[in-house]
Amino acid sequence: MIEVDGLTVRYGGVTSLDAMSLTFDQGTCGLIGPNGAGKTTFFNVLSGFVRPAAGTVRAFGVDLLSMAHFRRARWGVRRTFQTEQAIEELSVFDNVAMVHEHSRLGGASRRRDVLDAIAFTGIDAAPEAKVGTLGAGQRRLVEVARAVVGRPHLVLLDEPAAGLPEEETSHLAEVIRGIPEHTGALAILVDHDMSLVSACCATTAVLDFGRLIASGPTAAVLRDDAVIRAYLGVA
C-alpha cells in the first residue's frame, strides 16, 4: 500500500506535481495522463531522484522520502525507465543479480531468485547472453526481471511497452498482471497504451498538469468526462 499526501514538485516556476494525494492499495495500479502530466516526476520522487517541495509518501508504513535513493531500491522500490536501461555490457543473469546483491537479501538464495525472476518474465535468451545482443522486447523484460527479483515492495513500470510490437506487448501485459501475486509487491504502471492499462490494472489514477483529476476502477476512470477532456484537450 502506498499513501501519497500533498506531494508537490516544482522545477523553477513550473509546478510538475501540485499537491497530489492518492492511495494505491494493492495489485497492479495504473497511472495515466497526457505528456507532461507529472507521471515520471512522481516515479522520480518515489525513486529519490527528485526532492519534492512538500508532501509525504508512506509505503507499507515506511516514510519513503526520508531514505537515500539507493537505500530505497535496497528496501524494495524498483523501477523500469521510459528509455530502457538494461546494462548492455552485462549478461541477463548479471543484470538481475546486480539488483539482488545490493538488496537486503543474502547470497544464499541469489541464484535461485535471479533465475526465478528470469523465468517469471519469460526472457527468451540464455541467462548468460549479453544484454547488448538482445532485441528491444527482451531488454524490456530484463528490466522487468530486475524490478521483480527478490522481495520488492513497489514495482514502478514507466511505459514498459513503448515501441514494442503487439505480440510482445501482450506478453508483457501477462507478466505485469502477474507481478503482485508473484512478488507480493504493489505495481504501478504508467503507459499511454490504454488497452495495456485496462488489461493490467484494476484501479487507475489520472494526472493532468500535475494534478490528480480522477482515481478509481479503471473502466470507470477511462469513461470519466474530465479524463476524456484532458486527453482530447476539449474545453
Place this chain on the structure above:
Amino acid sequence: MRATLERASPARIGRQTSRPQLVKAGVTAAILLFVLLALPQLMSLYYVDTMTQVAVYSMVTLALGLLVGRVGLVSLGQVAVLAIGAWVAARLLFATSQPYPLVLLEAGLITMVGGVLIGLPALRLRGLYLALITLMFAGAITVVLATVNFPNGGHGFTGYNGSLLHIPPIRRPSIAASDPAYFRYSVIVAILMFALVLAHIKTKPGRAWAAIRQSEPAALAAGINTWLYKLWAFALAAFITGVAGGVLAGAVHYLYSIDFPTQDSITLLAVTLMGGVYSLWGAVIAALLSQFLPALLNNWGVSADWLIILFGLGVLQVLTTAPAGLVDQVPRDLARLGRFLRGRLKPGSTG
C-alpha cells in the same frame, strides 16, 4: 524459454568455463611465461630497461583504463599519481630497510589515501569538469615536486639534500638487482595488479561499475551506492598507480620531477584510448605505445616527438572507427583481411 533455463541450471550459470575462455587463459599463460623466461634473454639491456618501463606503465594505463572504460571517469592526472607513488616509495626505500614488496604495498596504500582525498570532492563532477580538475591536480603536483624534489638520500621529511656530492641510487630488491631480474620482478608485480583488477571487474564492483558507466539513474535504481563505487574505483586506480610508482623508483634508480610532466597525463589518456579501455590487454598495448615505441624510434635515430602526431591521429582513428581500441580492431580487421584473401584465392573466383 523453459529449455533455455533447463540448459543453464542454477549451479552452472556464472561458474562455467567455456572452451574459448580456456583457450584464452592458455594463450595468456603462454605469453606470460615467454615474457618472464625467454624475453630478457633475447633482448639487449636497452630493451630490457624499456620493457621494464612497459611493465610499469601497463599498470598506469590499467588504472586509467579502469577509470575511463569501466566507470566512465576521465582522469588527466595519472602521471601525478604515479609521481606520488614513486616519491613515497623512494622515501621509504631510503629511510627504511623494509622488504621491497612491503614498500610497494605502502606506496600503493599511501597513494590511495591521497587519491581518495582528491577524489572525494572531484567525484561530484563528471566528464570534462572532472578531467579539468584532475589535470589541475597534476599541474599542482608538478609544481610541488619541483619545489620539494624527489628523495636523494638526504634527511628530514623530504629526504632531499641539494648539496650531496654522491647521490646514492634507489635500491632494488636483493633478488632483482640486475636489470633482467628487475624486469621479471616488474612483470610479476604488474600481473598481480592485473589480477586485482580482474577480480574486481568479474564480481560485484565490476557489475556496479558497468551500471554506473551506462546509466547512473539505473545504477541507483538497482540499489548501488554510486558515490561509494566511484570512490572505490578512484582508490583502486590510485593504489595500482602508486605501486607502479614504487616499481618505477627501483627501475630508474634516480628520480627527478622533470620526468613527470603534466602533459604526459594527456598523452597517457590518448594511448590508453588507442589501446582499448574495455580490455585488460588494451592497457598492455597502451604501455607498449607509450614506452616501447619511443625507445624504438630513439634507437633508429628518429625523434620520439613525432609520436605526438601519431598518437593524435591514432586517437582520432580509434574514436571514429573502433571505440574499443586497437585490441579489438586489429584482430577484427585481420580476420576480415583473411576472409577477403580466402575469397580471392578460392578456385573459380574472378576479379
